[in-house]
Structures are given as C-alpha cells and as structure tokens.
Amino acid sequence: MRYLFRPPAAEAAGLLSLPWDQPLEEWDPELLLEVPQRGISRHVVRFTVSEGRVYALKEIAEPLARHEYALLAEFEGEGLPSVSVLGICVDRPGDQDAILVTRYLEYSMSYRYVFSGPRATHSPDRLLDTLVQLLVRLHLAGVYWGDCSLSNTLFRPSAGTFTAYLVDAETAERHPALSPRLRAYDVDLARERVGAELMDLQAGELLPPDIDPIEVADSLAGRYEALWDEVTREEVFRLDEQARKVAERLQRINDLGFDVGEIELVTSADGARLRVETRVAEPGQHRHELFRLTGLEVQEKQAQRLLNDLRSYRAYLEQRSGGPVAEEVAGRRWLSEVYQPVVATVPAELAGRLEPAEVFHEVLEHRWFLSEQAGFDVGTWTAARSYVQHELPRTPSELTTPSVIADRS
Structure with missing residues (x-):
C-alpha cells in the first residue's frame, strides 16, 4: 500500500495505524465515529478521530481518488469553499478501491440535517x-x-445565514x-x-x-x-456618474459575498465603461480587520457582525470618556470586556455546539428580540443569560464538542 499526504504530513501520523488493508465496511466500530448530520453518498464513507481531529474516509476508484485529491488541493490553495483534503491510500x-481522506468541516451539516434538526426553520x-x-x-x-447538488454540499452557519462548501469533486473539471454552454x-x-x-x-x-x-x-x-x-x-454610465456608479457596483458585489480584484474603467467622450474582476475566494476584508484589532479568527459574515458591535462599543467608550478612543484600544477592551465574557x-455541557463567534452573533440577535x-x-x-438558558440547549450537540472527541481519541 502507498499513502500520499499533503503538508503537514505529521498530521497523518496518527492515522497510519488504521487497518487500511481492510474494506471500510469491515472496520471495527470502535475505530469509527457516528456523524448524525452526514449526507447521502453513493460511496462507502466513514468517519474517524485522530489527535483530536475528525476525518472523513471515502472508498473510491483510484483514478477518481487521485483526480479528486489533486483538485481539492488546488481549491484549498486558492481559497475556494471546499472541504480540505489530507491524503489518499x-x-x-x-x-480494493483507494481511500480519500478529508478533514471534517467543523460545525457543518448536510441539507437533510438543516431541515430535520431541532432548529429546522x-x-x-x-x-x-x-x-x-x-x-x-x-x-x-x-x-x-x-x-x-444539495447532497454534495455542506452548509456551515455564519451570522444567521449559511456558507456552502463543496464536498464531492470526483466529477469536477478545471x-x-x-x-x-458548459x-x-x-x-x-x-x-x-x-x-x-x-421531493425526497x-x-x-x-x-x-x-x-x-x-x-x-x-x-x-x-x-x-x-x-x-x-x-x-460590464456597466456603462455617464462620466458625471462615475464615482457614484463605481462605488455602488463594488458595494453590491461585496454585499453578495464576493471580493473585488482588478477594476478596469475605460472612459470616452460618450461615457464610461466599467469592468470588474470578481475574486472567487471567500472575502476577507472584515476577517482581516477583526483579526488586526482582536486576534479573533472567524468567518467573514461573523466578522462583519462582530465589527459592528465593536464599533458601537467604541462609541460608548468615547461617550463615557468624553474623548476619542483609538480603535486598537477599543478592540482590546471589547474583546476582554464584552466578547470573552x-x-x-x-x-461546559453546552460548549462546542456552535462556534464562539456564532454564539456571540446569536446573543446579539436574541438581545434584539427580547428588547x-x-x-x-x-x-x-x-x-x-436568557440565550444560554432557553435557546442554546435547543441546538444539537455538534461533532466538535470536546468531550465527544476526547472519548473517541
């Protein structure tokens, strides 16, 4: 047998002791983890835990496994929303067919789970x-x-909405x-x-x-x-509308969840023509800003919501002090005085059901509702306090709950 792993290869060390020579369907259940929110697959798929991380194992013909391994590696390198591949056997x-190993996408769920879970709204x-x-x-x-398809997609909560991630790339072409036409x-x-x-x-x-x-x-x-x-x-407009039209177009693209790359603006006596290169990677403006101010690493939509609360807190600090407060100072104080508390x-018994940033977002939503x-x-x-007592317990225990993983590691 041969194993191909992407860096960091050390992450795969704990997986090497698994019985790769046996069909996945015959593996000892003690080596596997049941994932209630998994989707439907035409292949044999199993989940396992190693060194506190969860991995998905899929049996698939070797040519398809190599193809999917290479494509998923490309997607991850370019920032495309997809599961992260670790290796193949x-x-x-x-x-026997090859086994493709991918990292489980934390806090994600299948479309069936979205509609059948306790919070199916x-x-x-x-x-x-x-x-x-x-x-x-x-x-x-x-x-x-x-x-x-919905089956080949995972959905991850993000500030009250979802972000979709590609799961299956065996038929994909670059x-x-x-x-x-294509x-x-x-x-x-x-x-x-x-x-x-x-219909199902x-x-x-x-x-x-x-x-x-x-x-x-x-x-x-x-x-x-x-x-x-x-x-x-491409958008065409009058020269006297140039500044406003460009700003509006870029804002709409950002609001839709895309980044803007190169902008080409061609002007003539008849007007202006705007062409925008839209980036495919997950936008990062708000994530980078929040990280700079607080050190928190969250999803883009979550970062946007958290930044809004941070700015409100900064305004409160300035009103209370009667003078300006540097944004770096406000960021540190918001982190220690608001977010972390x-x-x-x-x-502990509810920890891990949602990402901390998603918990904070839902508390803000709950505050609006109660108000x-x-x-x-x-x-x-x-x-x-009300959210933790009444709302969070309705969220099912996620796979990434520390106690669940610790029990199986």
Missing part, C-alpha cells in the same frame, strides 16, 4: 441561494462541477474559463438533482406543505443568472 490489497429558498453562490464561485474559477449544462444538472432532493424531503414531511419542490428547483437557473450577471457584467457564559418584546434595550448580559 492507494494500491490496497485485493484490488430554514427555507429552501435561502438554502438554494447559498448553493447558487457556491456554484457561481466555482464557475468564476473555471470549475465545472458536473454533480452540483478549465481556463467556462463557456456559457455553465448552463452544470446549472441544469443542479436543477434536476435539487428537485429530486427536495417532501416525502419525509420535512418541507412546509406550501412549498412546491419542482417550482423551487426550477427557480435555480434564474437565481444563478441574476447573480452571475451582477458579478460579471459573553462566550464564557456558555456552560422588541420588552419595549426597551435589555442589554447584552440579560440577553446572554
């Missing part, structure tokens, strides 16, 4: 918009997926650029698969009765075209 005895429309955003990101990077074919395949998946949810009584699976699936192409047009089209209100009910601002600490 090939040349297994008895002409999410609409198919929101989930479809998230999936379309992922597909546009891939197409901008010249990636033809060939198997876009091109310098995708033709309109993009349309990918979208049509996605429409068929999503329709079948939503309907059969299991997991969809609201007023939702038509076919109608929702048929809307996928329109959603895709609207987003693709917004992030790729709120996160610390979560008791609307009360008719006055109840404050962060009242909201935090």
Whole structure:
C-alpha cells in the first residue's frame, strides 16, 4: 500500500495505524465515529478521530481518488469553499478501491440535517441561494462541477445565514474559463438533482406543505443568472456618474459575498465603461480587520457582525470618556470586556455546539428580540443569560464538542 499526504504530513501520523488493508465496511466500530448530520453518498464513507481531529474516509476508484485529491488541493490553495483534503491510500490489497481522506468541516451539516434538526426553520429558498453562490464561485474559477447538488454540499452557519462548501469533486473539471454552454449544462444538472432532493424531503414531511419542490428547483437557473450577471457584467454610465456608479457596483458585489480584484474603467467622450474582476475566494476584508484589532479568527459574515458591535462599543467608550478612543484600544477592551465574557457564559455541557463567534452573533440577535418584546434595550448580559438558558440547549450537540472527541481519541 502507498499513502500520499499533503503538508503537514505529521498530521497523518496518527492515522497510519488504521487497518487500511481492510474494506471500510469491515472496520471495527470502535475505530469509527457516528456523524448524525452526514449526507447521502453513493460511496462507502466513514468517519474517524485522530489527535483530536475528525476525518472523513471515502472508498473510491483510484483514478477518481487521485483526480479528486489533486483538485481539492488546488481549491484549498486558492481559497475556494471546499472541504480540505489530507491524503489518499492507494494500491490496497485485493484490488480494493483507494481511500480519500478529508478533514471534517467543523460545525457543518448536510441539507437533510438543516431541515430535520431541532432548529429546522430554514427555507429552501435561502438554502438554494447559498448553493447558487457556491456554484457561481466555482464557475468564476473555471470549475465545472458536473454533480452540483444539495447532497454534495455542506452548509456551515455564519451570522444567521449559511456558507456552502463543496464536498464531492470526483466529477469536477478545471478549465481556463467556462463557456456559457458548459455553465448552463452544470446549472441544469443542479436543477434536476435539487428537485429530486427536495421531493425526497417532501416525502419525509420535512418541507412546509406550501412549498412546491419542482417550482423551487426550477427557480435555480434564474437565481444563478441574476447573480452571475451582477458579478460579471460590464456597466456603462455617464462620466458625471462615475464615482457614484463605481462605488455602488463594488458595494453590491461585496454585499453578495464576493471580493473585488482588478477594476478596469475605460472612459470616452460618450461615457464610461466599467469592468470588474470578481475574486472567487471567500472575502476577507472584515476577517482581516477583526483579526488586526482582536486576534479573533472567524468567518467573514461573523466578522462583519462582530465589527459592528465593536464599533458601537467604541462609541460608548468615547461617550463615557468624553474623548476619542483609538480603535486598537477599543478592540482590546471589547474583546476582554464584552466578547470573552459573553462566550464564557456558555456552560461546559453546552460548549462546542456552535462556534464562539456564532454564539456571540446569536446573543446579539436574541438581545434584539427580547428588547422588541420588552419595549426597551435589555442589554447584552440579560440577553446572554436568557440565550444560554432557553435557546442554546435547543441546538444539537455538534461533532466538535470536546468531550465527544476526547472519548473517541
């Protein structure tokens, strides 16, 4: 047998003792971890724990395993939203398929779990918009997926919404650029698969009765075209509108969750033409800013929400002191006086159910809800105590709960 691992290879050391010569279906259950929120797969997929980290193991034909291994490594290097690959095991005895090893995406869930879990309040429309955003990101990077579906996607909570991540890349192809025909074919395949998946949810009584699976699936192409047009089209406007139109266009692209790369602005006596290069990597402006001020590493949408609260706290500090407060000082004080105390209100038995930044976001949401009910601002600490007592226990225990992993390591 041969093993191929991506750096840091030391991470794989704890996995080498696993029985790679045996079919995954025959592995001792003591070596495996049950993942309740896993999706449906046409391959044998198992999960294991090593050195406190969770890994997904998938049996797949060796050529496909090598293809997927190489593509996922490329995607990770470029910042595309996908699972992170660790390695593959090939040349297994008895002409067995290879095993592809990927790192489990913490706090993620399958589409079925989104609709069947205790907090299943999410609409198919929101989930479809998230999936379309992922597909546009891939197409901008010249990636033809060939198997876009809800089943091949993981969804990760991010400040009240979701971020979608590609899970299965065995049918994916890389091109310098995708033709309109190839993009349309990918979208049509996605429409068929999503329709079948939503019908399956309907059969299991997991969809609201007023939702038509076919109608929702048929809307996928329109959603895709609207987003693709917004992030790729050239825009023409008058010279006296130049500053305003450029700023508005860039803001819309940022609001949709994309970064802006190179901007080409061609002017003539007739007006101006704007072309924007849209980056496919997850935007990082807010993440970098929050890290600079606090040292926290969170998702982009979470960072945007946390920065808003930090700025409000800075304004409060300036009002109380009667003078300006440097943003670095405000960042340190917000971290120690607001963020960390709120996160610390979560008791040990509930720790790990959501990312700390997502907990903080939900406390802010809960504060708004309680304040609307009360008719006055109840404050962060009242909201935090109420949230931990009434709302967080409704969130199922996630795979990354320290006690769960410790028991299986």
